[in-house]
Amino acid sequence: MLEIGMRKDWITLTVTTYRNIALLLLCLTAGIVDVIGYLSLGHVFTANMTGNIVLFGLAIGNSWHLAVLKSLTSLIGFIAGVIAAAVLVGNKKKSFWPPAVTAALVIEGAVLLLFALFSCFFAESISVYVLIMLLSFAMGMQTTAARKLGVAGISTTVLTGTLANFFEDLTARFYKSDKRKQFTRDAVLRALALVLYCFGAVIGAFAEPDYKFAVIWLPIIIILGIMLCAFTMFHGYSEEKNQ
Template sequence: MPERIESYLTDAIYRNIMILLLCLTAGIVDVIGYLSLDHVFTANMTGNIILLGLAIGNSFQTAILNSLTALAGFITGVILASAIVTNKEKTFWPPAVTTVLAVEGAVLLLFALLSYFAVSASFPYLLIILLSIAMGLQTTAARKLGIAGISTTVLTGTLATFFEDFTARFFGGGKKKGFTTDALLRAAALVLYCSGAVIAALAEPSYQFTIIWLPIAIIIGIIILAVTRFHNALEKD
């Protein structure tokens, strides 16, 4: 029994690291879209909806099409992931989540390959929809894992929940003054997402689209780890 508990804790740490790395990939992808694809968010749909509203209010037709394309891609990714991941799987790391991440990796790989071609008048829309599909897939996969309420792409709620917990623990009059694991994970998610944005912001001006290979590598690593470590221990949930 002690060995099994130790193994479970080790697996939980690995799983937490994997979800945080997905936050890093989302930060990178969002900045790629914003800097290199006409200032559109492909992961953060809250920001994208704001951009859509601004574009409509100012009659910016190109910006409207960019935002609508990103929304359509994200919704497509969520629907596709929801069709793959069912509520019947209640394991520590459902195999369907790995499948969704594999599809996401394939979509990002297609984006990386197509980004080497000259961009025509309609080509940016294809790149936008590919990135947003990938982020829709990732969002649903992360939500299925249910780790500290982290979705990897929607961090407004994560930020609010972290400071709600902070307030309750330090100003709520309780005896506990430390942070829970979930609170620390939420803080780390925010940091990793921002770090991804910083990495992409530094790389994109000189190496347009090249930084996309980092999220691809991360996702491949997560898939390999999930297959080798989790799929043979489904009873650990």
């Protein structure tokens, strides 16, 4: 019985670790996508809506009409993605990895693939607003899907709250020693989310001069890998837990 219990604990730890890695990799994709939007689509954020709203207000204040339209397009696309994902995952029962989250990521991957094809084969003729809409819609879907998992409050694109939570956790570790263990895992995950988002931005910045839109294939590959884990590991694990 002890051996069986240890094996179940090991499986739980392993699957949970894979889920956390998948969530952190989505932060990496958001960093890459934001850099593509900012450097290649006319200085607009397609994942970080806090920054995009600031740019929107700045453009209005300075009468930059094209910049206003780009930021507004990104905001509308993101909202549309959030609404679409909310329809998929909003009313579903919470579980380790809801199948609806995988469905949302499938749609996100398809939208990013569409962006990759448009930017590769129709770069000269496709409207920049279409490309902005595609990226921001995908990030809206990803944000809501990630929030449904409820892991350390990470949404993969809204990092201001993640940053605040991390330093709140860090402060609590010094002043509330009785809660130290409670905060350790979440604090580490939040720190890694920030680091990987930044690392994604670094990758996008290095790739942009020579490859520009081609770097979008990295987020697509990451999402495909996450989907594979979801189909082979996460859904099965969820079913086992409910038995």
